[in-house]
Amino acid sequence: MTSGSSQMTLRTDGLVKRFGDTTAVAGVSLAVEPGEFFAIVGPSGCGKTTTLRILAGLESPTAGEVELAGRDVTDRPPRDRETNLVFQDLVLFPHMTVAENVGYGLARDGVPEATRREQVEEMLETVGLSGFGDRDPASLSGGQRQRVALARALANEPSVLLLDEPLSSLDRTLRTEMRTELRRIQRDVGTTFLYVTHDQESALSMADRIAVMRDGRVVESGSPSTLYNRPRTAFVADFLGDANLLTATVQGRENGRVTVEAGGGRFDAAADTGVPDGSVTIVIRPEDLRPGGETLSGTVRSVSYKGAHEEYGVALDGGDSVRVRTRADGDVTVGATVGLDVLDASLVTEANTEDGE
Amino acid sequence: MSGLTDRSWWPSTPAARGTVADAGLAALPTALAVALGVVPLGFLFVESVSPPVTLTNYAALGGSVYPDVMLRSLGIGVVITGICLTVAYPVTYWLAHRCPARYRLALLVSFTLPLWLNYVVLNYTWVWILAENGLVNVLLTETGLADRPLDLLRGGASVVVGPFALPSLSLGLGFVHIYLPYVLLTMYVSMERLDYRQVEAARDLGAGPVRVFRDIIVPETYGGAVAGALIVYARIAGAFATPQILAAPSEQLIAQVITAQFYDVLNYPFAAALSVAFLAIVLVGFGIGALSSDVRAELGRW
Numbered sequence: 001m002t003s004g005s006s007q008m009t010l011r012t013d014g015l016v017k018r019f020g021d022t023t024a025v026a027g028v029s030l031a032v033e034p035g036e037f038f039a040i041v042g043p044s045g046c047g048k049t050t051t052l053r054i055l056a057g058l059e060s061p062t063a064g065e066v067e068l069a070g071r072d073v074t075d076r077p078p079r080d081r082e083t084n085l086v087f088q089d090l091v092l093f094p095h096m097t098v099a100e101n102v103g104y105g106l107a108r109d110g111v112p113e114a115t116r117r118e119q120v121e122e123m124l125e126t127v128g129l130s131g132f133g134d135r136d137p138a139s140l141s142g143g144q145r146q147r148v149a150l151a152r153a154l155a156n157e158p159s160v161l162l163l164d165e166p167l168s169s170l171d172r173t174l175r176t177e178m179r180t181e182l183r184r185i186q187r188d189v190g191t192t193f194l195y196v197t198h199d200q201e202s203a204l205s206m207a208d209r210i211a212v213m214r215d216g217r218v219v220e221s222g223s224p225s226t227l228y229n230r231p232r233t234a235f236v237a238d239f240l241g242d243a244n245l246l247t248a249t250v251q252g253r254e255n256g257r258v259t260v261e262a263g264g265g266r267f268d269a270a271a272d273t274g275v276p277d278g279s280v281t282i283v284i285r286p287e288d289l290r291p292g293g294e295t296l297s298g299t300v301r302s303v304s305y306k307g308a309h310e311e312y313g314v315a316l317d318g319g320d321s322v323r324v325r326t327r328a329d330g331d332v333t334v335g336a337t338v339g340l341d342v343l344d345a346s347l348v349t350e351a352n353t354e355d356g357e
Numbered sequence: 358m359s360g361l362t363d364r365s366w367w368p369s370t371p372a373a374r375g376t377v378a379d380a381g382l383a384a385l386p387t388a389l390a391v392a393l394g395v396v397p398l399g400f401l402f403v404e405s406v407s408p409p410v411t412l413t414n415y416a417a418l419g420g421s422v423y424p425d426v427m428l429r430s431l432g433i434g435v436v437i438t439g440i441c442l443t444v445a446y447p448v449t450y451w452l453a454h455r456c457p458a459r460y461r462l463a464l465l466v467s468f469t470l471p472l473w474l475n476y477v478v479l480n481y482t483w484v485w486i487l488a489e490n491g492l493v494n495v496l497l498t499e500t501g502l503a504d505r506p507l508d509l510l511r512g513g514a515s516v517v518v519g520p521f522a523l524p525s526l527s528l529g530l531g532f533v534h535i536y537l538p539y540v541l542l543t544m545y546v547s548m549e550r551l552d553y554r555q556v557e558a559a560r561d562l563g564a565g566p567v568r569v570f571r572d573i574i575v576p577e578t579y580g581g582a583v584a585g586a587l588i589v590y591a592r593i594a595g596a597f598a599t600p601q602i603l604a605a606p607s608e609q610l611i612a613q614v615i616t617a618q619f620y621d622v623l624n625y626p627f628a629a630a631l632s633v634a635f636l637a638i639v640l641v642g643f644g645i646g647a648l649s650s651d652v653r654a655e656l657g658r659w
Contacts, residue, residue, distance in 0.1 A: 058557050079563040091554040095576040104572075108563030156563065 008067070009034045009192045010055065010083075010160050015064035017050050024050040025061070026216030032160070032194060032209075037186050039195045039203035041239070042213035048196045049088075051213075052162050055194065056085040069159055079108070084153035086163045090145055092137040098124070098148050099133030105156035119155060126188055127151045128181070143174050150182070154189055163195045167202060179206055200240045204228060212236045229285075230272055234348045237283040244289070244322040245348075248282040250275060258347055264318025265296040269345035276349075284345045286311065286325035291332065293341025298322070300336045314338060398633075405629035414630035422609065427635060430611040431642070433524045434593045437532045438586045441540035444533075445585065449541060450574065453548040454556075465545065469538040476535045480602045483531050484510060511605045524608065531603040536592055540585035547581025548574075583643075590639050594632075611635050 010032040017025040025047040032038045040048045053059040055066060057078035066074045073081050084105065092101050103120040111119065124130055127147040132140070137148060146166055153161055167175045167182075183206050186193050197203055203210050204224045211221035212235070220227060220236045231237035234245055248262030248269075258271045262282050269282050289296075291312075301321070302313035310328040315321050324340065332338065368374045405414055418424070452464060471479055486492045487509040497503040510527045524532065551574065559573050575582075597612040604610065611631065618628035 056561055058561065078557075078560045079565060083561075085558070085561045087554055087558060089554070091552065091558045093555060093558070093573070104559070104564075105562035108568060152562070 008032060009036075009069055010194065011067040012051075012055070013065045013067070015051060015054055015066070016062045017047070017054060017059060018062045023216055025054070027064070028213070028216070028218055029064075030211060030218070030221075032192055034159075034192055035190050037183070037193045037195065037206055037208045039197060039207035039210045040213055041197055041200055041203040041210055042219075043239070044198055046213040047216040048198075048213050049164055052085070052164050052194070052196045055160070056083055056162050057081050058085070082159040083162055084156070084158040086149050086153045086161065086166045088164045088166060088168060090149040090166065092145060092148055092152070094137060096137075097133065098129070098135045098137060098140070101137060101148055102133075102151045102155050104152060109156050111156075120151075123151045123155045126154075126185060142170055143178060146170070146178055147181075150185065154185075154191060157189075158191065160192045160194055163193060165197045165199070168197070168199070175202070182206060204240065210240075212239060214239075229344065230270055230346050231283060231348055232272060232346075234281050234283065234350050237346070237348050242286050242323060242325075244284045244286065244320075246282045246284065246320050246322070248280050248347075249278065250280055260345075260347070262318070263296050263298075263316040263320045263322065265342070267295050267342040267345060269347050271347040275347065281348050281350065282345050283348050284322065284342060286323040288342065288344040289314075289322060289324040290341045290343055291324060291326055291338050294339050295342050296322075296340040298338060298340070300332055300334055300338055303332060303334055312338070314340065398636075401629045402633055404626055405633050407626050414627045415634065417627060418630060418634055423614065423631070426609050426611055426614050427638065429522055429608065430593060430635065431638065432522055433528070433532070433610070434586075434590045434639075436523055436529065437536060437593065438540075438589045440529070440533050441537045441585060441589060442544070442582055444537060445540045445544040446570075446574070446578075449544040449548040449581075453545060453551070454553045468541050471535055472538045477598050477602070479535055480531045480599050483527055483534070483603055487527050487530075511603060522608075525603075525605045527603040528600060528605070528608060531599045532593070532596070535599065536589050539588045539592070543584040543588065544578060544581040547578035547584075551577045583646075587643065590643075594635055594639065 008031045010030070012028055012030045015025050015028040016023070028047070028051050030038075030040075030051075040051065042048050050059060054061050057073070057076060057080075061074065064074070065072060068081060068083065093104065096104070099117075099120050102123055103116050106116045106119055120133065121130070124133060127150055129144060129147050129151065132144070132148075137145060140148065149166060163182075167178050170178060179202060182193075182195075195203070195207065207224055209221060210224055210227055211218045212227065213219065214235055219233055220231065224240075227236055228240050231240065231243075234243075237243040238245065246262040248260035250258050251261050251266060252259040253271070253275055256271060257268050258275055258280075259266060260269050260280065260282055287309075296316055296318070298314040298316040298318075300312050301315050304311045305328060308328065309325050310332070312324040312326075312332060313321060314324055322340075324338075368377055403409075406412065418427075448468070452461060452468075456464060484491070488494070489506045489508075489510070491510070493509060494503070494506040498506060512525060512527075523529070555573050555577065556569055559569050564572060593610070593612075595612050596610060597616050600608060600610045600613055615628050615631045618624045618631065
């Protein structure tokens with residue numbers, strides 16, 4: 001292991017998992033810091049859940065290492081790891097009360113009953129379920145069951161809490177509420193959270209750092225704002241939010257920025273990665289195109305009202321189509337000619353992984 | 358008021374009419390249960406107190422060998438159920454959660470193969486295997502592991518544990534052989550319904566194999582185990598051929614005694630009383646078992 005690994009709560013090195021002929025995880029290396037809220041996002045089948053199950057000890061990797069708080073736990077069973085998992089479908093124990101569910105991990109750790117009772121009550125309070133201890137899990141609402149699952153996994157104070165899309169079964173309002181709650185609980189208990197989801201919105205709103213996975217590999221990782229505003233790959237740009245991807249030619253370059261020609265106009269774009277010659281891809285977020293400018297021009301093809309904002313589909317004179325998001329003022333109509341300013345743009349590569357493979 | 362126009366008997370709300378419909382639907386199974394269960398049992402009970410009305414037959418149950426026979430039958434039921442469950446838990450767990458799906462059906466069918474065969478024939482295979490000149494003894498003497506043939510068939514029924522006597526080797530093997538498939542089936546149904554992720558959740562929270570078994574598998578498959586035990590007891594209550602073929606002379610079981618009363622002694626009332634009494638004991642046993650396990654679950658929670 002490299003130096004400084006003791007700083008990391010959780011570290012994986014080149015994790016590979018093959019099921020027969022299929023490779024679910026194709027070399028994942030992660031480093032999660034203590035107290036961090038780390039999210040792994042990716043489309044279904046990208047290997048994120050398998051990665052999580054390897055971390056929990058429920059699968060053993062075909063190759064690679066898992067290190068928890070400086071200790072190699074690759075071959076340790078789940079009970080010898082200070083990780084707990086919140087399952088996608090929660091999997092509360094149906095034959096136990098809420099308090100028994102929450103206290104289960106403590107009981108297995110040999111915590112005496114009186115202490116356990118106190119800790120369970122404390123934990124229920126943390127998740128906002130005081131007084132629910134004697135209830136049957138089946139009698140709770142979806143949101144309450146989420147909280148029980150969370151309390152159960154947190155009660156014996158794991159050093160890392162692994163969460164496998166636990167919010168996916170909730171409706172939108174409850175999901176938003178639970179996101180805020182998760183964040184609050186994470187700050188309260190100070191545990192490292194590793195959250196796996198296909199929902200980029202959840203990841204962006206909760207995580208300190210995000211790793212985006214595709215085809216068993218980590219494509220990019222970084223803070224939500226970095227990944228959103230300065231994606232380095234077209235895949236990440238497209239996966240995290242809406243993105244206009246334009247083919248461009250580089251006209252000039254100076255430290256970290258390039259001038260490109262795309263969509264019939266010329267503008268600046270951020271270029272963190274090495275700039276290839278010739279044709280490149282530029283990503284522009286819909287909200288970074290401002291109507292009323294002069295950089296690009298085109299014809300409005302569609303207008304959709306979204307409440308707080310409006311979205312236009314604009315066919316650029318240069319040939320490409322882009323989406324534009326702006327405050328709803330209702331003065332743009334289909335067929336109108338519109339000029340656009342580019343507020344922000346980034347140069348991205350089509351490369352698949354962090355190593356540029 | 359004329360009866361034709363008076364509809365006061367007809368429910369006035371949809372909910373109440375639903376209740377009538379429910380009652381109608383429940384009528385057939387209820388009728389079946391009464392015809393096949395309650396009525397014969399009623400006849401049996403009436404017979405057992407005849408000539409009407411006397412308790413002499415029940416009083417006679419306390420004498421002679423009858424208490425011993427009942428106790429032995431119950432005890433052998435406990436042992437056989439225990440052995441069957443000991444085998445069935447790991448086998449059905451593996452079959453339902455670990456075995457590759459494409460082999461599952463074939464294995465399940467082969468496990469339950471004895472159900473398709475006549476159990477008298479199955480019992481006689483043990484005679485062939487365990488007899489003085491049977492397979493095991495031939496192997497043992499030929500290889501020199503034993504000087505002379507061992508008394509494996511219908512012998513050695515003397516180990517007593519508490520109030521219960523263990524069955525002799527041949528009787529135990531014979532019973533397990535023919536009852537295990539039933540227990541495997543009932544346990545498999547329960548085991549398949551067990552959500553494997555519950556096992557994973559328990560392991561994740563620090564449970565080792567023993568704890569997973571105690572905390573998750575046993576409570577979640579409790580129904581299958583009880584169903585299996587019920588079937589074993591129901592079969593033992595009627596087991597006549599197996600003890601005739603495989604039991605030691607000292608190991609008379611309840612069904613043999615009842616059969617003797619019916620066929621040889623022609624004492625129908627006493628045979629009926631024996632049947633009713635054994636059924637009552639088994640049912641009370643299961644009742645107490647169900648209660649105490651609830652109690653145990655309550656106590657075991659913390």
